[in-house]
Amino acid sequence: MAGVSGWPSSSDDSDEDIVLAVIISNKSKKRKRKEWVNEVCCERKEFGQFETLVKRNLSTDEDKFFNYFRMTPHQYGTVLSLVKDDIKKCDTRLRKTIPAEERLSICLRYLSTGDSYPTMYFAYRVGKSTICTIISEVCQAIWKNLKEEHIPIPSRAKWEEIAEEFDQKWNFPPLHWGH
Template sequence: MILQNDETYFNYMRMTPDMFEYLLSKVGPLITKMETNLRKPIPPDTRLAMTIRYLASGDGLHSISLNYRIGRSTATLIIRETCEAIWDCLSPEILFTPSENGWRKIALEFEKRWNFPNCIGAIDGKHVAIICPKKAGSTYYNYKQFHSIVILALVSATYKFLIVDIGAQGRHSDGGIFKNSAMGQRFYNNDMYLPAPSAISARHQVPYVIVADEAFQLNSFTMRPYPSKNLTFCQRIFNYRLSRSRIVSENTFAIWVNRWRILQRPLSTSLETSDAIIKATVCLHNLLINTSYYCGDNYADKVSANGQIMEGEWRSTYRNTDNYSNISHCSNNYSKHAGEIRNTFMDYFMNEGKVPWQEQSIQRNLL
């Protein structure tokens, strides 16, 4: 396979030969087994190739074990160990470490690409379908009527996972998942090293915020749309500008799911292995997102010269996938201070921060 052209290899492994060799150099030492007098161990390159193929193809463990002529239980153990090794090796350098300068760089990307100043990420949660664990009852049964675990992710303007929380039970509410997660606790406790509020124009000074949909509560660090009933024109403009920025979260999850097709069907492994699979694919997504193979111009949503969103190829398959869905809506209760911050952004988008195409977009949606 490696002797064939890069495109053929990529279609099989979801990465180029050079990237596979790089990944092997990082993970290999952790998955190399000692040789004994009884039998020779499976080499690390085979272990890694087996795992990557399992994640990329979506084939069952029985099929993978037959292809590599090993027992199913052995294949299961190898895949779990390799996924854990990928997470242990890559997550410290692949995922974001909160710092003031780091947040500022992310905010500059959002302002440049999506015209939303002081935005430090788009947050979203997705249900990953699983086979009901033994004796779990309705613990993992969600409102969409399938069993799932939730991945909650803060993503960048360039479709990278910044911070993730993995493994919440599907039955939990969205607000509870965020508030009880380590990520959410750090935001609520002001422990994310966010920069101080800064001016986005001569008249407007706002804190750094994350953008979210209706599944999250409005507060001083999270902006969500205005409720969809009886909106003023200015509120519709704000909702459009926020949704335009938040689209990166949909793109990120869609690219992730479509590339690592093991996620397109219910995971039939143990909860520990399922968590390891999700963690490994998150790291692999970030590792490969900058390669020309991984995120082509036609795959992700693009922004045209006049600011319009041109839908990518991922939507044709992702919209029809029942295993993944947005988590449920949150109540619209919020503090007066949070409402003032949202109103400040709205005023900015109607004046100094206005983009030429926003009114046409709103009027077109009203037709």
């Protein structure tokens, strides 16, 4: 015996038919497809901070450049020349890559301010996951290319000197590891 709206009146059959109807209804609805590149990011070349601020304004004012990146333009150029080969990417048929100069700028701005990824996303108009990847890759390249000369691992004597200075300044003696 059919119930209201043509549904069977049996509770077992009715439950199964309702579940089936919901599944069919959900499958037939077209899902809104996510954009491959967000609209905000599509406007990077026109409105992104690298194009509008770094290239146009900061490149001509050394004090503002230093305030923005916490380094001089000369230091920036030196770092860029050391890491450029490790951070540049190749364009594809589908899209242009973010140039090494912009990748370095994103990383240095993040390191100098500690801005959040969403803030960097809106400022540079680069996706949050892309920003995360850029920061990681650029930091690895900086470490790889500058660690030997600028961030050497201290010798045992240097560590002991650092520990002694720390003890004198903070009255916190170093741990002795049985050596």
